[in-house]
Amino acid sequence: MRPFHYMRPASAEEAVSAFMNSGEGARYIAGGTSMYDLMKLNIERPSHLIDIASIDGLDRIETDGEELRFGALALMSAVAGDPVVAREYPILAESLTKAASQQLRNMATVGGNLLQRTRCLYFRNGSGGTSNVGVYPCNKREAGSGCAAIGGLDRGQAVLGTSEACTAVSPGDWPVALLAMDASLEVLGPSGSRSLPVDDLYRLPGDTPDLEFTLAPGEIITAIIVPKNAAGVRSTYHKIRDRESYAFALTSAAVALEMNGERVGRAHIALGGVATRPWRASAAEKQLTGQTLTAETALAAGRAAFSNATAGRHNSFKTELGARTVADAITIAAERS
Ligand SMILES: Cc1cc2nc3c(=O)[nH]c(=O)nc-3n(C[C@H](O)[C@H](O)[C@H](O)COP(=O)(O)OP(=O)(O)OC[C@H]3O[C@@H](n4cnc5c(N)ncnc54)[C@H](O)[C@@H]3O)c2cc1C
Incomplete structure (x- = not known):
C-alpha cells in the first residue's frame, strides 16, 4: 500500500484550491468505485x-425547470429512480440501470461515471501488480510504451475512433446517453466556472491515448445539464453484453426520435462499447432523418453508423452486432410515445 494524503473539503471551491496546492499527484474521489479499483491495480498512484x-x-436533482440538472455527486441509482427521468427520459434511466450493479449504483456518482477509465484487459491487468514494471505495454497507462491489444486478445476492443497507438473502448453507458441528448457539464476550475458540452469532454486517442479528457488540472464537474426535449419520451438505451445481469457493453445504442408525422424529423443516436470515446453516430442520424420507420430504414441507419469501422482479429463481429443494436434501438424507441 502506498501512502497518500486524504482531504475532505467542504465546498467545490475548497476542493479546487486543495487540488491546486497538492501538486501533480492530486486526484478527486467521489463514490470511489473506479478510483479505489485503479489504485489497487497500481494504475492510479x-x-x-x-x-x-x-x-x-x-447531489441535487432538479427536473422541474427548462432543463434537467443533475449535481455531479447525485448517485447513479438516485438519478435512474427519479420519477421524471424514469417516465420521460428512458434513454437516461436505462443507461444508468443497465450499468454496473445495484450496489455499485448506490455508491457511484453520475459525475464520476463520466471519467471512469477503460476496461481494456491490457490497460488494467498489465501493470505488473505492485511493481512499476508493466507486464504488457499500454500507451494509455504508460505513454509511449506500445499497445499489446493491437494484434492481441482484441475481442472487446473498439472498431471506431481507433489509432495505431490505442484501440481501448470507452466504457461508460451514461455518457453515451448524455451525448445523444446534447448534454453539457458545469465545470469549476482555478479560473472560475465554464460550460462544457459532453461531446467536448472526450478526446480521440490519436498518438496520445494517455490524455483522455479535456478537463484542465484541478477542474471539477459540478453538474450535468440535459436540455428538455420531447424526443426523450421516444427513446431508449439498448445494451448488448455477454451477461445480461451485469457486464460492460459489447455494443450499445442510445436513440431518441423526434417525429414529424410518420417520418423522422430528427434522430439522436450515439454508440457505446464500440468506440474509443462515446460516439455520435452522425451518419446514422443523417440516414434516418426524413425516413418512414421500417425494419429496413432502421437497419440502413445501423449500417451507416459503422461504415467507417475497422476491426482487428477477434472483434469484427461488433460491426454487424453494432448495426443491429442501432436498428433494434430505433425500433424500440419508435414504439414508445
Ligand atoms: C464491477 C464493476 C462493473 C461496472 N459496470 C459498469 C457498466 O456496466 N457501465 C458503466 O457505465 N459503468 C460501470 N462501472 C463503472 C462505475 O459506474 C464507475 O466506477 C462509477 O460510475 C464511477 O463513479 P464514482 O463516483 O465511484 O467515481 P470515482 O471512482 O470516485 O472517480 C472516478 C474518476 O472520476 C474523477 N471524479 C469523480 N467525480 C468527479 C467530479 N465531480 N469532478 C471531477 N472529477 C471527478 C475521479 O478523480 C476519478 O478519476 C462498473 C464498475 C465496477 C467496479
Missing part, C-alpha cells in the same frame, strides 16, 4: 486524495 463526496448540495 495519487499523492493526495481529495474526497468530494460530502460536499453539500452537489
Whole structure:
C-alpha cells in the first residue's frame, strides 16, 4: 500500500484550491468505485486524495425547470429512480440501470461515471501488480510504451475512433446517453466556472491515448445539464453484453426520435462499447432523418453508423452486432410515445 494524503473539503471551491496546492499527484474521489479499483491495480498512484463526496448540495436533482440538472455527486441509482427521468427520459434511466450493479449504483456518482477509465484487459491487468514494471505495454497507462491489444486478445476492443497507438473502448453507458441528448457539464476550475458540452469532454486517442479528457488540472464537474426535449419520451438505451445481469457493453445504442408525422424529423443516436470515446453516430442520424420507420430504414441507419469501422482479429463481429443494436434501438424507441 502506498501512502497518500486524504482531504475532505467542504465546498467545490475548497476542493479546487486543495487540488491546486497538492501538486501533480492530486486526484478527486467521489463514490470511489473506479478510483479505489485503479489504485489497487497500481494504475492510479495519487499523492493526495481529495474526497468530494460530502460536499453539500452537489447531489441535487432538479427536473422541474427548462432543463434537467443533475449535481455531479447525485448517485447513479438516485438519478435512474427519479420519477421524471424514469417516465420521460428512458434513454437516461436505462443507461444508468443497465450499468454496473445495484450496489455499485448506490455508491457511484453520475459525475464520476463520466471519467471512469477503460476496461481494456491490457490497460488494467498489465501493470505488473505492485511493481512499476508493466507486464504488457499500454500507451494509455504508460505513454509511449506500445499497445499489446493491437494484434492481441482484441475481442472487446473498439472498431471506431481507433489509432495505431490505442484501440481501448470507452466504457461508460451514461455518457453515451448524455451525448445523444446534447448534454453539457458545469465545470469549476482555478479560473472560475465554464460550460462544457459532453461531446467536448472526450478526446480521440490519436498518438496520445494517455490524455483522455479535456478537463484542465484541478477542474471539477459540478453538474450535468440535459436540455428538455420531447424526443426523450421516444427513446431508449439498448445494451448488448455477454451477461445480461451485469457486464460492460459489447455494443450499445442510445436513440431518441423526434417525429414529424410518420417520418423522422430528427434522430439522436450515439454508440457505446464500440468506440474509443462515446460516439455520435452522425451518419446514422443523417440516414434516418426524413425516413418512414421500417425494419429496413432502421437497419440502413445501423449500417451507416459503422461504415467507417475497422476491426482487428477477434472483434469484427461488433460491426454487424453494432448495426443491429442501432436498428433494434430505433425500433424500440419508435414504439414508445
Ligand atoms: C464491477 C464493476 C462493473 C461496472 N459496470 C459498469 C457498466 O456496466 N457501465 C458503466 O457505465 N459503468 C460501470 N462501472 C463503472 C462505475 O459506474 C464507475 O466506477 C462509477 O460510475 C464511477 O463513479 P464514482 O463516483 O465511484 O467515481 P470515482 O471512482 O470516485 O472517480 C472516478 C474518476 O472520476 C474523477 N471524479 C469523480 N467525480 C468527479 C467530479 N465531480 N469532478 C471531477 N472529477 C471527478 C475521479 O478523480 C476519478 O478519476 C462498473 C464498475 C465496477 C467496479
